[in-house]
Amino acid sequence: MNKILMSFLCLSIGMFSCNEIKDIEKEPYLRWVGDIQFDEEIDNPDFKLCYTDNNVRQYFNFSKGVQYKGEKPAIDKYFLENYKPTESKQIGFLRIRFIVNCKGETGRFRLKGMGQDYQPMAFDKSITDQILSLSKKMDGWLPIEMEEMNNTPWDYYQYLIFKIDRGNIIEIMP
Amino acid sequence: MKLYLSFFFLAFSYNSFTQPNCNYFLNEGDTLKYEACLQTENAKGHYQFSKEYQIAMDKAIKIDPTFAYPYRAKSVAYLKSGDFIEWKRLIDLAVKYDPLGNLGYRASCRYQFFRDYGGTIIDIEELLRISNADIGHSANGNYHLQVVRALCYKALGRKQKAIDLIETQLQAEGYVIGIYDYIHLGVLYLENGDLSNAKLNFKKQQDYNDLAENHFYMSKVFKAENNLKKAKIELQKAVELYEIGYVMSDPYVHPVDKIFWSMIKVEQKSLN
Numbered sequence: 145m146n147k148i149l150m151s152f153l154c155l156s157i158g159m160f161s162c163n164e165i166k167d168i169e170k171e172p173y174l175r176w177v178g179d180i181q182f183d184e185e186i187d188n189p190d191f192k193l194c195y196t197d198n199n200v201r202q203y204f205n206f207s208k209g210v211q212y213k214g215e216k217p218a219i220d221k222y223f224l225e226n227y228k229p230t231e232s233k234q235i236g237f238l239r240i241r242f243i244v245n246c247k248g249e250t251g252r253f254r255l256k257g258m259g260q261d262y263q264p265m266a267f268d269k270s271i272t273d274q275i276l277s278l279s280k281k282m283d284g285w286l287p288i289e290m291e292e293m294n295n296t297p298w299d300y301y302q303y304l305i306f307k308i309d310r311g312n313i314i315e316i317m318p
Numbered sequence: 319m320k321l322y323l324s325f326f327f328l329a330f331s332y333n334s335f336t337q338p339n340c341n342y343f344l345n346e347g348d349t350l351k352y353e354a355c356l357q358t359e360n361a362k363g364h365y366q367f368s369k370e371y372q373i374a375m376d377k378a379i380k381i382d383p384t385f386a387y388p389y390r391a392k393s394v395a396y397l398k399s400g401d402f403i404e405w406k407r408l409i410d411l412a413v414k415y416d417p418l419g420n421l422g423y424r425a426s427c428r429y430q431f432f433r434d435y436g437g438t439i440i441d442i443e444e445l446l447r448i449s450n451a452d453i454g455h456s457a458n459g460n461y462h463l464q465v466v467r468a469l470c471y472k473a474l475g476r477k478q479k480a481i482d483l484i485e486t487q488l489q490a491e492g493y494v495i496g497i498y499d500y501i502h503l504g505v506l507y508l509e510n511g512d513l514s515n516a517k518l519n520f521k522k523q524q525d526y527n528d529l530a531e532n533h534f535y536m537s538k539v540f541k542a543e544n545n546l547k548k549a550k551i552e553l554q555k556a557v558e559l560y561e562i563g564y565v566m567s568d569p570y571v572h573p574v575d576k577i578f579w580s581m582i583k584v585e586q587k588s589l590n
Contacts, residue, residue, distance in 0.1 A: 173369035173372050173373065174369065175368070176365070176369075176395070177366075177367045177399055178367070178399030178400070178401060204569040204570050206569075207569040209569060214579075214580060215579060215580065216578060217578050217580045217581065218580070239400045239401075239402065256400075256401065256403065258403050260437075262403060262406035263403070264403055301399065303400035305400055305402070307432075307433060315433055317431065317432065317571060317572075318431070318571040
């Protein structure tokens, strides 16, 4: 019964919001906290890892900070120029987590939203759709590598957190 | 060398905050916490993100649900992966069962990872209220919590309050200067138009832990004084230090007042 209700809710809110709810649900432990398994319903099948799921690293394993062409200011500029503020009363944080493969391509995007009280919150579709779409179009992610491992580029998890205030992005992290 | 040491401390501090001495609980007669503590030792050798680590901590919580340590230990992976909801649920429980030991940690993570300025201030001020001792440092060891508090007030537009807090902390007896304290204070003075105090602090930073940011902002001071010759010299020093990696750094987030190439380019253009 619960599954039917959840499916109905997901369908009625839309695919991306469903994605958000799905991420909030408790999962049994995977290999690592935050691992994103391929989901044929929402993930682009053309996005391929260079290695296996068990070899995806974390962004901070390389200790180099965010690796993006033009560094953090380029990320800020991209969203500042392309995100269109919307009519909304919501204030909170929206996190988008994804994988950057060894070629700098991205995939398996997952959203998670919360209010100022750190409780789950589904953001308006006008906000999530834009941020998801813009994040998918970012083309400056760089593969990262570790000197200790012969400078081989690895697949890694990256996230961005958007601080949202009434339809506006006011800060982007990390 | 100082720079490398700070990197090491930063990377180290998140991964291994103090494992409690289980015998302490035994001596206190708290056998339940002793058993739970022994259980957390099963996580040793496992990566904090791994299911083996998480399960070991879950088992400890099952033995004693009032034991703060495993909640905090579990929370770290959620923090680093950007799962603010599960992180907050777990760290709130750690704070609930040991506020003195965890309020400062929660505060600095709220600041560092989520730029939750208001929430950070509330946590630090609550810690000040309940603590009789020095309130300690941020999770990464880079800042005293009073400096974190000051940076939050700055972000909320209260720059003079931020200056006062940092100046007071610098004068505290036995205070060990943070690796970026003078840069932040100098930038605050610069933004407030107090060029002389800005310069003073950038000079102090230069003697202590010279970084590209320090010269970048010093260049801005000279530019504001219309001394373009010195402004160019300082900016060139910033470029040289930037190129060899002597910059403000944090593997997880971008520190406040950190500079980037694009900022240097804009300054170079403005000085030509």
